[in-house]
Amino acid sequence: MALRLTLKPNERIVINGCVIQNSDRRQMITIENHADVVRESDLLKEDEARTPVKEVYFLIQASLLDQNVREKLIPKVQKKLGQLVPLFHDEMSKHFFEAAQHVSTSDYYNAMRSLRPVINYEAQLFEMINAKNKKTGTDG
Secondary structure (H helix, E strand, C coil), X not given: CCEEEEECCCXXXXXXXXXXXXCCCCEEEEEXXXXXXXXXXXXXXXXXXXXXXXXXXXXXXXXXXXXXXXXXXXXXXXXXXHHHHHHCCHHHHHHHHHHHHHHHCCCHHHHHHHHHHHHHHHHHHHHHHHHHHHHHCCCC
């Protein structure tokens, strides 16, 4: 099944490690065979990978972007996903299983996508912790 992407003006995407930037108009492209594709907006900068879930997201992203590091990173990704499961309730932990399944089938984009709800949830948890710490005057 082909992948159809609508690109915003000047939006960048990475296809099999090649960075492509759209022109100043909205465009649609169709990728007719399997390729490693990710939009710039879905990429996490290395300095943003400061939480446990973002760290594993970043490792998956690195695997998607550079096939030369995949063999080394995938065991680390699978291990970290397994370590995160018991830290979250069932509703969130299912996303780790989905991500692990996608990683095992070399579908790195969907593995990253599976983790997005957990990244949002994790951010909410840290916000609550920080708010509580400010209220009680402790550092966390």
